[in-house]
Amino acid sequence: MKTTGMDLASKRDPELLELDYQKGVIHVCNNGIAKVPDKYVLPVNERPVLEVAGLDQHETTNLDLKLPIIDFNKLQGSERPQVLKSLKEACENYGFFQVINHGIPQDILRDMISVSQQFFDLPFEEKSKYMSADMREPVRYGTSFNQNKDGVFCWRDFLKLMCKPLSDVLPHWPSSPLGFRSTVHSYSRQTNSLYIKLMEAILETLGLVSDDKGGTRQTNDSDANDKYEDDVLKQFEDGSQLIVMNCYPACPEPDLTLGMPPHSDYGFLTLLLQDDAQGLQIQHQDKWVTIEPIPGSFVVNIGDHLEIFSNGRYKSVLHRVFINSLRYRISVASLHSLPLDSMIRPSPKLIDEENPKLYKDTDFKSFLEYISSCEPKMKNFLESRKLTI
Ligand SMILES: O=C(O)CCC(=O)C(=O)O
Ligand SMILES: [Fe+2]
Numbered sequence: 001m002k003t004t005g006m007d008l009a010s011k012r013d014p015e016l017l018e019l020d021y022q023k024g025v026i027h028v029c030n031n032g033i034a035k036v037p038d039k040y041v042l043p044v045n046e047r048p049v050l051e052v053a054g055l056d057q058h059e060t061t062n063l064d065l066k067l068p069i070i071d072f073n074k075l076q077g078s079e080r081p082q083v084l085k086s087l088k089e090a091c092e093n094y095g096f097f098q099v100i101n102h103g104i105p106q107d108i109l110r111d112m113i114s115v116s117q118q119f120f121d122l123p124f125e126e127k128s129k130y131m132s133a134d135m136r137e138p139v140r141y142g143t144s145f146n147q148n149k150d151g152v153f154c155w156r157d158f159l160k161l162m163c164k165p166l167s168d169v170l171p172h173w174p175s176s177p178l179g180f181r182s183t184v185h186s187y188s189r190q191t192n193s194l195y196i197k198l199m200e201a202i203l204e205t206l207g208l209v210s211d212d213k214g215g216t217r218q219t220n221d222s223d224a225n226d227k228y229e230d231d232v233l234k235q236f237e238d239g240s241q242l243i244v245m246n247c248y249p250a251c252p253e254p255d256l257t258l259g260m261p262p263h264s265d266y267g268f269l270t271l272l273l274q275d276d277a278q279g280l281q282i283q284h285q286d287k288w289v290t291i292e293p294i295p296g297s298f299v300v301n302i303g304d305h306l307e308i309f310s311n312g313r314y315k316s317v318l319h320r321v322f323i324n325s326l327r328y329r330i331s332v333a334s335l336h337s338l339p340l341d342s343m344i345r346p347s348p349k350l351i352d353e354e355n356p357k358l359y360k361d362t363d364f365k366s367f368l369e370y371i372s373s374c375e376p377k378m379k380n381f382l383e384s385r386k387l388t389i
Pocket of ligand 1: 246
């Protein structure tokens with residue numbers, strides 16, 4: 001017998017209402033569902049594994065990829081030139097790399113995963129204090145990608161916390177679970193310092209600053225050059241930081257939905273901490289490939305703002321999250337960009353006759369308005385900023 005859409009809907013989610021979905025996927029799962037409700041079922045061509053007759057897409061799309069590894073410790077010493085070379089290649093060819101020996105104590109990383117888990121385990125009433133329809137709220141608990149706009153929801157709840165600038169925001173951070181604020185605060189300070197060091201190295205690979213941290217800055221640099229370098233570095237030091245904690249509960253039918261749809265991140269760099277469950281896939285040479293987490297390391301990726309700043313030399317890369325049927329997964333993304341009152345634009349030093357300016361200037365405020373007004377999927381923000389030449 002032919003099944004109508006109505007039959008399917010009533011079979012899949014008999015008792016759940018729109019209000020339940022808005023409460024988040026953890027809440028939906030706590031209702032004891034045996035199937036993925038229709039609200040989360042992606043059209044066939046957007047599912048993580050395409051069911052194309054005769055083609056085993058598991059083989060062709062889910063290849064494991066070893067990302068380039070950047071040994072942060074070596075970046076600080078005499079091997080810096082070789083590590084910079086690998087970093088440049090990683091930025092050009094992958095847009096993603098893994099950072100090991102980063103110096104952030106492992107207990108800080110463990111505590112961060114653990115307080116995130118404890119936060120998501122709180123009763124809905126406690127978490128709902130931080131729910132807001134406004135994408136620009138500095139503290140925001142929510143579900144899916146943009147729950148006000150998404151037709152199909154993705155299998156993810158999140159907590160977003162503005163960590164820099166912090167001045168007025170800290171008192172609004174959740175005070176529960178115990179130790180939440182101090183753990184997130186020390187984690188955000190540590191990741192921000194790591195980000196600044198990585199950005200200095202990336203600026204060096206772009207030929208925009210010389211290595212003064214190791215005391216080898218050339219004394220014959222012109223004053224103008226020195227000033228440019230100092231200004232650029234200061235902008236990164238004064239930059240913004242947003243921490244996003246993601247929770248992907250175990251899913252009864254993981255082939256039908258995604259934890260996060262394909263998207264690029266907005267900032268300069270994202271530093272991603274994950275627990276030991278796989279989930280992240282990146283688009284590499286037109287295929288979706290799975291990233292194998294290295295315990296205690298960070299996956300770092302280039303965001304849209306670095307693509308603009310580098311005038312397209314380094315590109316942000318689409319990535320997505322698949323879920324599994326056995327266990328939940330936690331990840332913590334730290335997104336870094338310039339100060340909130342700054343302009344995002346290609347560095348003038350990377351524009352010349354051979355390399356015309358490829359992107360429009362955008363102030364951060366317009367950018368935030370843009371992402372709250374549309375579905376920030378794929379790379380549509382970046383597409384809107386491209387200049388036609
Ligand atoms: O959970 C992950 O592995 C990725 C999360 C992510 O892409 C994001 O928060 O932007
Ligand atoms: Fe992302």
